[in-house]
Amino acid sequence: MLKALLTHxxxxxxxxxxxxxxxxxxxxxxxxxxxxxxxPRAICLYVTYRCNMRCRMCGIWKQQGKSLSNELTLPELDxxxxxxxxxxxxxININGGEPNLREDLIEIVDLLISKLRRIKRITLNSNxxxxxxxxxxxxxxxxxxxxxxxxxxxxxxLHDIGPRYDTISGIKxxxxxxxxxxxxxxxxxxHNPFYLSVNCVISNLNLHHxxxxxxxxxxxxxxxxxxxxxxxxxxxxIEMAEGIEINEKDxxxxxxxxxxxxxxxxxxxxxxxxxxxxADMMEFSKRRKxxxxxxxxxxxxxxxxxxxxxxxxxxxxxxRERSAYDCYFDPNNLEYRQSLIEGKCGACPPNTFNxxxxxxxxxxxxxxxxxxxG
Ligand code: SF4
Numbered sequence: 330m331l332k333a334l335l336t337h338x339x340x341x342x343x344x345x346x347x348x349x350x351x352x353x354x355x356x357x358x359x360x361x362x363x364x365x366x367x368x369p370r371a372i373c374l375y376v377t378y379r380c381n382m383r384c385r386m387c388g389i390w391k392q393q394g395k396s397l398s399n400e401l402t403l404p405e406l407d408x409x410x411x412x413x414x415x416x417x418x419x420x421i422n423i424n425g426g427e428p429n430l431r432e433d434l435i436e437i438v439d440l441l442i443s444k445l446r447r448i449k450r451i452t453l454n455s456n457x458x459x460x461x462x463x464x465x466x467x468x469x470x471x472x473x474x475x476x477x478x479x480x481x482x483x484x485x486x487l488h489d490i491g492p493r494y495d496t497i498s499g500i501k502x503x504x505x506x507x508x509x510x511x512x513x514x515x516x517x518x519x520h521n522p523f524y525l526s527v528n529c530v531i532s533n534l535n536l537h538h539x540x541x542x543x544x545x546x547x548x549x550x551x552x553x554x555x556x557x558x559x560x561x562x563x564x565x566x567i568e569m570a571e572g573i574e575i576n577e578k579d580x581x582x583x584x585x586x587x588x589x590x591x592x593x594x595x596x597x598x599x600x601x602x603x604x605x606x607x608a609d610m611m612e613f614s615k616r617r618k619x620x621x622x623x624x625x626x627x628x629x630x631x632x633x634x635x636x637x638x639x640x641x642x643x644x645x646x647x648x649r650e651r652s653a654y655d656c657y658f659d660p661n662n663l664e665y666r667q668s669l670i671e672g673k674c675g676a677c678p679p680n681t682f683n684x685x686x687x688x689x690x691x692x693x694x695x696x697x698x699x700x701x702x703g
Contacts, residue, residue, distance in 0.1 A: 352688020
């Protein structure tokens with residue numbers, strides 16, 4: 330079972346039994362004894378809020394007018410990442426907006442690799458457009474990561490098939506371009522292996538086409554991860570709620586779909602457990618039990634320098650003006666963090682199940698994979 334756990338194609342970003350064991354001890358047994366949060370080991374870095382899509386469930390692009398002039402420059406990032414808050418970072422998620430719109434994305438990656446000495450994995454979220462730049466950057470970043478022994482993965486957004494995806498993305502021709510990007514990246518993986526997957530955000534806009542996404546996954550041999558659309562201030566999508574939030578009458582359909590995925594434990598592996606949790610939360614209003622890497626030791630840095638504890642958090646300070654460590658460990662902010670964990674985590678959909686999270690929930694994952702009992 331352990332061998333299967335470490336070699337399963339959907340678990341390529343999970344590094345080693347040692348790493349999982351370390352996470353298990355640190356977060357399952359030691360952290361509950363410590364009053365203060367540990368230094369973050371994972372960061373989500375929004376390198377830009379600019380985006381070339383107009384997705385009907387995301388309004389991050391609405392900030393792009395002020396985003397370009399307000400984006401952290403390379404020297405600013407260099408200075409901010411020198412802060413002691415970031416000394417234990419191992420996992421970097423480069424996010425946006427569309428990260429490939431940053432002309433200096435490769436320089437940012439070089440900075441991360443040279444600056445963060447413990448770095449073990451880099452993940453990049455992209456919409457895949459424009460394809461040529463997506464493919465070129467994937468080649469350059471994967472080459473750097475391979476040479477440095479860093480695990481690299483790209484998750485490309487794809488929320489429906491064919492022209493229907495153009496309707497969701499708000500831009501004609503998007504689907505064809507995304508497919509072009511995915512095919513190009515599949516080719517470069519032959520020289521520089523990296524993990525390539527698709528992220529499908531479930532919303533009212535695509536609910537009844539999800540089965541087709543499963544067929545697409547099987548046909549194209551690119552794993553599709555399903556995540557639940559979220560409405561948050563920071564995503565500037567509150568007025569888009571109608572397209573995102575699953576209608577009451579459609580909830581049983583979604584629950585059934587998630588349970589169907591959860592039953593395919595050999596295919597979806599750790600994500601099958603995540604799908605059970607999502608189904609239980611929707612069907613029985615159960616509170617979330619799965620780990621969250623933000624609550625364990627994660628942080629978000631916005632493209633304008635604002636720091637957040639997690640995707641549900643308010644800003645806890647501006648790293649342009651104050652040390653990131655001081656923002657993170659400010660007593661008032663820590664009090665707010667505690668109220669966030671006690672108040673919001675229980676209803677927060679688990680949309681990731683990464684190395685840190687798998688480590689903390691290792692026993693539960695084993696139990697689930699062996700007996701189907703989550
Ligand atoms: S609110 Fe959600 S993202 Fe934030 S720490 Fe809790 S579970 Fe994690």
